[in-house]
Amino acid sequence: xxxxxxxxxxxxxxxxxxxxxxxxxxxxxxxxxxxxxxxxxxxxxxxxxxxxxxxxxxxxxxxxxxxxxxxxxxxxxxxxxxxxxxxxxxxxxxxxxxxxxxxxxxxxxxxxxxxxxxxxxxxxxxxxxxxxxxxxxxxxxxxxxxxxxxxxxxxxxxxxxxxxxxxxxxxxxxxxxxxxxxxxxxxxxxxxxxxxxxxxxxxxxxxxxxxxxxxxxxxxxxxxxxxxxxxxxxxxxx
Amino acid sequence: xxxxxxxxxxxxxxxxxxxxxxxxxxxxxxxxxxxxxxxxxxxxxxxxxxxxxxxxxxxxxxxxxxxxxxxxxxxxxxxxxxxxxxxxxxxxxxxxxxxxxxxxxxxxxxxxxxxxxxxxxxxxxxxxxxxxxxxxxxxxxxxxxxxxxxxxxxxxxxxxxxxxxxxxxxxxxxxxxxxxxxxxxxxxxxxxxxxxxxxxxxxxxxxxxxxxxxxxxxxxxxxxxxxxxxxxxxxxxxxxxxxxxxxxxxxxxxxxxxxxxxxxxxxxxxxxxxxxxxxxxxxxxxxxx
Ligand SMILES: Nc1ncnc2c1ncn2[C@@H]1O[C@H](COP(=O)(O)OP(=O)(O)O)[C@@H](O)[C@H]1O
Ligand SMILES: [Mg+2]
Numbered sequence: 001x002x003x004x005x006x007x008x009x010x011x012x013x014x015x016x017x018x019x020x021x022x023x024x025x026x027x028x029x030x031x032x033x034x035x036x037x038x039x040x041x042x043x044x045x046x047x048x049x050x051x052x053x054x055x056x057x058x059x060x061x062x063x064x065x066x067x068x069x070x071x072x073x074x075x076x077x078x079x080x081x082x083x084x085x086x087x088x089x090x091x092x093x094x095x096x097x098x099x100x101x102x103x104x105x106x107x108x109x110x111x112x113x114x115x116x117x118x119x120x121x122x123x124x125x126x127x128x129x130x131x132x133x134x135x136x137x138x139x140x141x142x143x144x145x146x147x148x149x150x151x152x153x154x155x156x157x158x159x160x161x162x163x164x165x166x167x168x169x170x171x172x173x174x175x176x177x178x179x180x181x182x183x184x185x186x187x188x189x190x191x192x193x194x195x196x197x198x199x200x201x202x203x204x205x206x207x208x209x210x211x212x213x214x215x216x217x218x219x220x221x222x223x224x225x226x227x228x229x230x231x232x233x234x235x236x237x238x
Numbered sequence: 239x240x241x242x243x244x245x246x247x248x249x250x251x252x253x254x255x256x257x258x259x260x261x262x263x264x265x266x267x268x269x270x271x272x273x274x275x276x277x278x279x280x281x282x283x284x285x286x287x288x289x290x291x292x293x294x295x296x297x298x299x300x301x302x303x304x305x306x307x308x309x310x311x312x313x314x315x316x317x318x319x320x321x322x323x324x325x326x327x328x329x330x331x332x333x334x335x336x337x338x339x340x341x342x343x344x345x346x347x348x349x350x351x352x353x354x355x356x357x358x359x360x361x362x363x364x365x366x367x368x369x370x371x372x373x374x375x376x377x378x379x380x381x382x383x384x385x386x387x388x389x390x391x392x393x394x395x396x397x398x399x400x401x402x403x404x405x406x407x408x409x410x411x412x413x414x415x416x417x418x419x420x421x422x423x424x425x426x427x428x429x430x431x432x433x434x435x436x437x438x439x440x441x442x443x444x445x446x447x448x449x450x451x452x453x454x455x456x457x458x459x460x461x462x463x464x465x466x467x468x469x470x471x472x473x474x475x476x477x478x479x480x481x482x483x484x485x486x487x488x489x490x491x492x493x494x495x496x497x498x499x500x501x502x503x504x505x506x507x508x509x510x511x512x513x514x515x516x517x518x519x520x521x522x523x524x525x526x527x
Contacts, residue, residue: 052418053417053418054414054415054417054418073422074414074417074418075417075418075419075420075421075422075423076420077418078418078419078420079420083418083419084415084418086415086418090412090415092407092408092411092412092415092416093411094407094411095404095407095408095411099398099404099407102401102404103404103405103408103416103419103421104419106401106404106405106419106420106421107419107420108420111401151419155419155420
């Protein structure tokens with residue numbers, strides 16, 4: 001196989017003195033959908049935040065498209081094609097939907113084409129076009145999640161990281177968001193999806209990682225993980 | 239007639255308050271820094287206007303050609319320093335207060351603690367006024383109001399319509415996520431510090447046109463300017479402008495119909511009342527925060 005789009009090796013991440021990740025290694029290849037599951041506090045958010053440059057790595061190496069981004073200042077990582085839909089959405093509540101989306105295209109490479117990107121986002125989420133002038137904080141949870149995904153798409157990522165996109169949404173809205181993720185992946189964007197809703201994430205993923213207490217416990221094809229005792233025990237509580 | 243004159247003069251003087259407060263408000267809203275040194279920059283702006291106009295016989299408004307770039311650099315440098323120190327909101331109050339004291343000390347070493355005022359020959363604006371019927375408006379206050387309106391409008395448009403402006407509002411709301419989308423917090427804060435410094439040059443120039451200068455003046459601005467910032471809503475440029483006018487009118491009218499000594503009392507009572515009713519600021523309507 002060719003070089004992976006995302007390669008994480010020996011990654012340790014700390015919050016002050018408290019270590020949250022130990023020796024984590026994951027890979028995502030071009031065009032893949034990979035899911036990361038694990039119980040609460042396992043370090044899933046820490047992992048994607050480290051990849052997105054939101055939180056620094058303590059040790060190890062993160063490379064995107066063959067480029068080492070481990071020591072880059074946080075705002076430079078997106079320039080290599082990484083965009084994140086953070087846990088809890090974290091849209092800019094006092095900015096309009098349109099301003100949220102346009103901010104997604106802030107990085108130099110995406111800025112010039114932001115009108116074309118916007119048309120693409122509206123095609124996936126027509127409702128955002130209707131809501132363009134509204135303050136993002138006034139939208140429903142499902143619509144806010146669309147804003148968060150749309151904002152990430154505006155950055156024209158090669159790798160899209162989604163941290164619990166179903167969190168707090170009604171089942172119909174979860175369906176909409178997951179349909180969108182599949183369509184985005186079909187357009188050639190590689191996807192990492194972190195989920196508590198394990199069944200849902202495994203259904204769209206090719207491969208999966210199980211995190212537990214800051215370490216990769218299990219890795220393999222999504223189907224294999226679904227049937228594994230570890231996953232059933234640690235996440236599904238069966 | 240007296241009240242009408244006082245009201246309209248208050249509106250115009252409110253422009254100066256807004257000009258002084260706008261930079262403070264945006265820095266507070268976007269960068270979470272309460273930069274008391276801003277008052278020091280306004281003071282330096284005023285003294286530089288006095289000095290350059292007096293020594294080189296330059297029109298005081300034209301001194302902006304020198305003071306605006308100079309204060310841009312000073313403002314950017316201060317912000318750069320704050321950024322290195324990784325100040326919290328509260329610490330910024332202490333550190334910038336220290337910086338203000340240093341600035342005031344330096345100005346009194348250079349210009350002494352005596353009152354300094356541009357001579358009538360140097361400053362033609364001080365004695366000019368525009369009369370409309372029986373109402374009279376000093377040119378200096380018209381200038382202050384015009385500049386304030388211009389600055390506020392420009393800031394509003396930049397914050398709403400440009401990538402840099404959106405990025406600043408995004409930083410105010412979620413710095414980490416803004417960073418994940420490529421917003422370089424350090425660079426923007428230095429840029430913002432520079433622009434805010436430039437507005438201090440404008441405010442200082444306007445102040446020096448109609449006032450005698452002494453280093454302690456900087457402390458006298460505190461009450462009124464903070465009132466304008468809080469009333470307008472932190473980080474809200476248009477709100478700051480409206481609050482400046484409100485404070486100007488309130489002080490003017492109370493001084494005219496009652497007594498100038500009563501103005502601060504009425505003003506701060508009104509502020510406390512306003513904040514009880516609308517803690518986010520009287521004119522907060524979706525600014526940077
Ligand atoms: N900002 C933080 N400061 C300190 N500890 C944190 C912080 N965020 C997360 N942690 C700790 O790191 C560990 C992993 O958290 P997280 O990555 O949020 O897990 P998950 O997303 O899998 O629920 C937990 O023990 C959590 O308490
Ligand atoms: Mg999490």
